[in-house]
Amino acid sequence: MIIETHALTKKYGNKTACEQINLAVEAGQVYGFLGRNGAGKSTCIKMLTGLVFPTSGSGTVLGKPLGDVSARERMGYLPELFRYQDWMTGLDLLNFHAQLIKLKNKKDQITRVLKLVGLEGQEKYKVGAYSKGMQQRIGLACALLPNPQLIFLDEPTSALDPIGRKDVRDIIVALKKEGTTIFLNSHLLSEVEAVCDSVTFIHKGTVVKSARMDELLMNKISLTIRAKGMTEDLLVTMHNQYQSLQILADGSLTATLKDYEEIPALAAKLISNGVTLYELTPHRETLETVFMQLVGEEGLSSQQS
């Protein structure tokens, strides 16, 4: 595991920011870290990057204990509230970070990251004169500078326009192909769904669920059926076949299917039994619905009960 934590807890006085966080991130993954504002995501990332010291618990990052300086040689970090020396030019900033990392092939690496984040030709301008999106891009360039094995991206697209977001998504996918592990904290669930292999949901400082993305969504399909002429016998038969079948208050039916391929067979069965079919709508489970179930207020009460 490239990141492993055991009962990681951070308290500020009486306030608990993170409690008993257990994470296990495999190398080469894009790992999504999700939760509402103030859930403790950034605190957790700061503990992993050595900025914040845990109150209790332990962990390793890149095989080294939390806060180990040598691990940071192979680590990149884009903070949520990115702020850089605005009196420096983009090139100066990258040179400064290259010196901090003690980068050997400085010039080549700087050219590489500038090209990667789409800031070629803009590096001569001062960071203070950059737009917010460009500042986020130069921050990403700084994070990518050491060619890291592990990169923490805390809201990497918060200041970007849709094209910029797509660019970052492409960078994430490209990094993954190169074998880089990406620890992604984002509120843009569609973005997380598109790129992440695994996700962890955190709510009020505690992990509520960790799962692989495919297991989480499981390609489950929720099917809504509106029909007339359903007999009791047919309902019993259907229930035997689709145990998740439910009759809703408005008279419609819902069933959970494993595959889209089941839909034509189900429709054929209903029609052959003389049922008049008005609607047959499949809904694929999205990360957003899972997120709402897990960390929405209702989700919380169901978790607690």
Add this chain to the structure above:
Amino acid sequence: MLNYFPNTSVTHGMGNQFRPFAIQMVTKMGFQFSAMLIALLTIMLGSGAIASELESGLIQGILTRPIHRYQFILGKLGGLVLLACTYATLLFTSILVIGALFGLSTITSLTFSQILSGWLLYLLLPVAVLCVTIFGSVTFKAVPNGILMIFIYILGNVGGMVEMIGQYVNNNSVIGTGIFISLVSPFQTIYSTMERIMVPNSELAAGAMAGASLSGSGKPASIWMFLYIAIYMLGFVTLAIRKFSAKDIS
């Protein structure tokens, strides 16, 4: 001021007699105000050195690089010391050059060893101020730290005055209070030692003008006092490193 003294009604016709007093006063004031300026500029430089980066979040991008926190503190301190010392050297040189151009006897009579010792003490002042300010910058926000440091610096001046008054009235408890204040804020001790090296109280005029500055009227600080100042500076830097090394950057 040198031109003013001979022409006043009080000193009318006695210009040459008052000139040594005026030279003493001008030299002391030159050093005193420049030292105060250096100290205040150093406080301005150092008070936000770390605090402002903590407040803005700028520090997060740096501390996630493979550097130890003590390296960050020492790097900041080193840079600021270099900057403050460069500025102090420029001011010190300016005073000497201007004094020499105006033919001030206090400046033209200086020996090389006097200039060297005076310059090193002149540099010690901003360095000592920086050591405390850096600790404050780790502990407090930039503005409160600046205010606190100015208070501590002025407290040192008050200590010098209290000690001077104690010597005038020959009261040991007042002198003791002055010394205690100087231990809390030893900056004035550094300055007054520098002043006594650069403007020694050997002449009659110098003796008469001893009270013209706020530097007290005692002898130059002992080697033990300078040992204390060294421990004081080192202590604050160590405290800054220890505090910063355990600080959550949130």
